[in-house]
Amino acid sequence: MLPRTSIATVCLSGTLDEKLDAAAAAGFDGVEIFEPDLVASPFSPHRIASAAADRGLSIDLYQPFRDLDSADDERFARNLIRLERKFDLMDALGCDLLLVCSSPLPGAVADDARLVAQLGAAAEVARRRGKRLAYEALAWGTHVNDYRHAARLVAAVGDPVLGNCLDSFHILSRGDDPAGIAEMDADSMFFLQLADAPAMRMDLLQWSRHHRCLPGQGNFDLATFIRAVQASGYRGPWSLEVFSDLFRHADAGRTARDAHRSLRYLAEIADETGACPIVGAAADAVAAGGVVDVPSRGPAAAGDIVSVRVAAGPVLAPRIAECLSYIGFDLQGVDSVTGLRLYRDADIAVVVDATAGTVWTAPGVPADMPTIAQIGLRSDNPAAWEQRAADFDVAVAPVPAPGTVAPASGDEVVRLDVTETLAIDLRAVASASEWQERFDLVPRRAAPPSKLFTGVDHVGLGIPTADWEGAMLLLRSVFGMWVDDGLDIPDAVGTMRSQALTLPTSSGSAVRIVASMVPTQLDDHGPLRRPGGLTHAAFACDDIFDTARRCRARGLRALPIPDNYYDDLIARFDLSDAMIEQMRTFDVLYDADDDGGEFFHFFTPTIGEDLFFEIVCRRNGYRGYGEVNSPARVAAELHRRAVDPTVAASGSGP
Numbered sequence: 001m002l003p004r005t006s007i008a009t010v011c012l013s014g015t016l017d018e019k020l021d022a023a024a025a026a027g028f029d030g031v032e033i034f035e036p037d038l039v040a041s042p043f044s045p046h047r048i049a050s051a052a053a054d055r056g057l058s059i060d061l062y063q064p065f066r067d068l069d070s071a072d073d074e075r076f077a078r079n080l081i082r083l084e085r086k087f088d089l090m091d092a093l094g095c096d097l098l099l100v101c102s103s104p105l106p107g108a109v110a111d112d113a114r115l116v117a118q119l120g121a122a123a124e125v126a127r128r129r130g131k132r133l134a135y136e137a138l139a140w141g142t143h144v145n146d147y148r149h150a151a152r153l154v155a156a157v158g159d160p161v162l163g164n165c166l167d168s169f170h171i172l173s174r175g176d177d178p179a180g181i182a183e184m185d186a187d188s189m190f191f192l193q194l195a196d197a198p199a200m201r202m203d204l205l206q207w208s209r210h211h212r213c214l215p216g217q218g219n220f221d222l223a224t225f226i227r228a229v230q231a232s233g234y235r236g237p238w239s240l241e242v243f244s245d246l247f248r249h250a251d252a253g254r255t256a257r258d259a260h261r262s263l264r265y266l267a268e269i270a271d272e273t274g275a276c277p278i279v280g281a282a283a284d285a286v287a288a289g290g291v292v293d294v295p296s297r298g299p300a301a302a303g304d305i306v307s308v309r310v311a312a313g314p315v316l317a318p319r320i321a322e323c324l325s326y327i328g329f330d331l332q333g334v335d336s337v338t339g340l341r342l343y344r345d346a347d348i349a350v351v352v353d354a355t356a357g358t359v360w361t362a363p364g365v366p367a368d369m370p371t372i373a374q375i376g377l378r379s380d381n382p383a384a385w386e387q388r389a390a391d392f393d394v395a396v397a398p399v400p401a402p403g404t405v406a407p408a409s410g411d412e413v414v415r416l417d418v419t420e421t422l423a424i425d426l427r428a429v430a431s432a433s434e435w436q437e438r439f440d441l442v443p444r445r446a447a448p449p450s451k452l453f454t455g456v457d458h459v460g461l462g463i464p465t466a467d468w469e470g471a472m473l474l475l476r477s478v479f480g481m482w483v484d485d486g487l488d489i490p491d492a493v494g495t496m497r498s499q500a501l502t503l504p505t506s507s508g509s510a511v512r513i514v515a516s517m518v519p520t521q522l523d524d525h526g527p528l529r530r531p532g533g534l535t536h537a538a539f540a541c542d543d544i545f546d547t548a549r550r551c552r553a554r555g556l557r558a559l560p561i562p563d564n565y566y567d568d569l570i571a572r573f574d575l576s577d578a579m580i581e582q583m584r585t586f587d588v589l590y591d592a593d594d595d596g597g598e599f600f601h602f603f604t605p606t607i608g609e610d611l612f613f614e615i616v617c618r619r620n621g622y623r624g625y626g627e628v629n630s631p632a633r634v635a636a637e638l639h640r641r642a643v644d645p646t647v648a649a650s651g652s653g654p
């Protein structure tokens with residue numbers, strides 16, 4: 001059950017009225033009025049109060065009141081007068097709760113007894129004015145920056161109009177343990193502010209003011225945090241307070257919808273049992289190789305990725321077909337009308353679609369940018385997934401048939417648009433034979449398909465900056481994916497924020513997506529970067545060198561890796577000469593983790609602007625994706641283009 005929900009106006013862009021519209025439309029019960037929004041508004045506090053009431057929103061909190069305490073008595077006296085003026089304003093606003101944050105000033109009171117006296121004096125004013133104060137420890141407060149310290153001060157004052165405001169950012173950004181919240185007196189907990197944030201090492205104030213995000217969009221362990229809050233018996237609203245450079249110019253309606261969805265997501269993960277389920281646990285369980293014992297959040301566990309559809313366009317489709325055949329995929333069937341071609345290795349289907357300008361191809365993708373437009377996961381119960389999407393207010397569209405120019409209705413296929421250019425297809429029909437039957441493909445081959453691969457190890461997904469937060473939340477809420485810490489990877493054409501997401505599957509394996517952020521502000525997204533969408537699919541094998549040999553025999557010239565790379569490997573790892581020689585021969589890259597896990601991989605050359613395939617082999621529970629080698633791949637690809645101008649000119653691949 002979701003408690004009362006609230007959102008700070010600072011989370012949303014636009015005028016105050018627009019912010020209220022967006023909050024109400026998204027289903028929030030109330031708002032926190034952020035002072036600068038009120039100060040900048042042309043409307044009186046009375047008018048703002050009725051604007052909120054007209055939309056069915058309560059004003060749950062007015063904030064912030066800064067720098068209350070002071071080592072300078074005269075200054076403190078002035079601060080109490082300032083407090084009275086704010087209470088006048090709150091009278092007009094019809095709000096009785098004021099957030100007071102701990103002081104970050106050098107002149108803040110250091111001595112607890114004196115601080116208790118000053119907080120007590122402020123509480124007395126508040127009581128006389130029929131108001132309440134919620135005291136919040138800012139992570140960068142000069143003397144008070146720990147929620148336990150703030151709670152001790154509040155308890156020492158002992159005035160029922162003075163309570164605590166807990167803000168997940170200030171607690172989790174410091175790496176603090178939220179367990180103490182469970183021991184707090186629920187009556188003293190006046191307000192709860194929630195925010196997530198990406199893992200970063202930076203000044204706390206900068207991190208807080210520019211990079212907060214919604215629960216389910218960052219890397220904080222909010223599940224453990226919210227359970228501690230619930231254990232305390234807190235009865236107030238769950239309110240979102242997200243300072244974000246991205247949200248400040250994002251569409252307010254979209255942010256508010258994501259915000260409400262994030263609280264539903266948080267309520268769901270709060271109900272899960274088990275320790276620290278967000279960060280790391282899923283990856284660890286998957287890496288351990290055995291059955292995944294983290295809960296699957298979906299209503300019906302999803303299966304592995306069984307198909308990948310490449311929107312190739314007519315020009316580059318033959319190149320893609322050629323590349324697929326080099327790495328073991330055999331043509332199995334062709335649609336005589338649309339030219340849709342089905343390739344297969346073992347149980348993996350790759351469908352190459354050569355149509356252009358139809359809804360079936362990825363919208364917005366230029367003809368020279370073939371993209372993976374759809375991944376198919378097996379599910380025993382697509383209808384349950386559809387219901388789940390509806391629970392999170394995510395539109396589910398039918399997938400149109402190839403060649404059609406408008407979406408068909410009544411199709412049984414469930415399509416979730418993760419980004420404009422990617423649909424995840426959760427349905428009963430997704431495998432090679434189902435593709436074959438569904439589109440009545442003309443069989444092209446009697447022989448059984450080859451068996452180079454054991455499955456799809458992961459897919460790479462480029463997400464434009466502006467869509468990043470929304471896509472993260474969608475993948476984690478609707479699909480129930482788990483995240484590890486993200487990484488920043490500098491390479492020859494920019495720096496990419498990379499974030500792995502993992503979905504445990506019914507077979508005890510995992511669907512893995514490696515998301516990377518594509519800067520939206522660049523008009524020209526630069527070489528080897530697409531404006532969004534899937535960049536590659538990685539196929540898993542049991543023996544990297546045997547597979548590389550077989551691919552070579554089928555005609556593959558893998559992306560050439562320079563000798564410098566191998567000299568560096570020799571320096572970094574204790575690998576035998578024979579092993580290094582094999583890697584050099586087959587252009588295999590390598591990574592290892594601290595727990596003995598090893599990763600071997602090689603790449604096909606890029607086709608068009610940025611589509612490639614990867615062949616990977618994990619050993620001993622390696623958890624990563626060889627991200628450290630990503631700059632080597634990008635540089636190798638740039639070099640390949642530079643030395644062979646026909647490659648770049650024709651946009652062609654191998």
Ligand SMILES: O=C(O)c1ccc(O)c(O)c1
Pocket residue numbers: 063064099101136138167193208209241
């Ligand atoms: O960054 C700040 O100053 C600030 C103000 C009010 C808050 O509730 C908060 O968490 C941070």
Ligand SMILES: [Mg+2]
Pocket residue numbers: 136167193241
């Ligand atoms: Mg706060």
